[in-house]
Amino acid sequence: AATNMTDRAAALTVLAHRHDGSPEAEEALASFEARYRGDALVLDKWFQIQAGVPGPRTVETVRALMRHPAFSIANPNRVRSLIGTFSSANQTGFHRAYGQGYRLFAETVLEVEKRNPQVAARLATAMRSWRSLEPIRQDKARQALLQIANVENLSADLRDIVERTLA
Missing domain, CATH: 1.10.220 (Annexin V; domain 1)
Known part of the structure; x- marks a missing residue:
């Protein structure tokens, strides 16, 4: 079992990437957010993990995360963690054939x-x-x-x- 934030984030990344949309992944994402809600840097990591999940759901996920109460378009770190990761590090999510x-x-x-x-x-x-x-x-x-x-x-x-x- 993961005993620190770094290990938890690594495990969450694997779970979110390999089992996108599964009840287990959704529960783990919610749990991670609840645990680290008060830590801005860790919450940036939470946004980053989700923006990096490959596949066809990414654009919808990013749009939903932009409506999350912890997201602010005025916060450069939050923008980089979500939009920067999505556009620079998520090839299959960003480069969808229909251009979304x-x-x-x-x-x-x-x-x-x-x-x-x-x-x-x-x-x-x-x-x-x-x-x-x-x-x-x-x-x-x-x-x-x-x-x-x-x-x-x-x-x-x-x-x-x-x-x-x-x-």
Whole structure:
């Protein structure tokens, strides 16, 4: 049995990744959150674990977690743990063929940009490899980048990253 937070987080990661959506995984996620609710850094890890779960449910999971009472779009660490992990470390969840991951990403980057342009710019670097995707995903990723690029009064930081990524 796991006797410390690090071991519990590692076990939770394996359970969540291998048994996504199972009653056992859901119970373990709820238990971990209840135990560490008062520790912001550990709660960031809880968000990160869920954002990294591969598969078709990830976009819906990330959207649901964005509505969680402990999530704030104004908290850079929380944004990085959820959106940064989703976009940079979850290849099968983020790069869904229908583009729902890219749409969520573009919406979120634009929302973050209103509060913290530097964090939004850093998140946008997750799209740098969009040209290496197969054509359908490449088109969806490009559309998401253009959605960001076409916003008026975009911060210089974010505009620079997006324009260089599209160039």
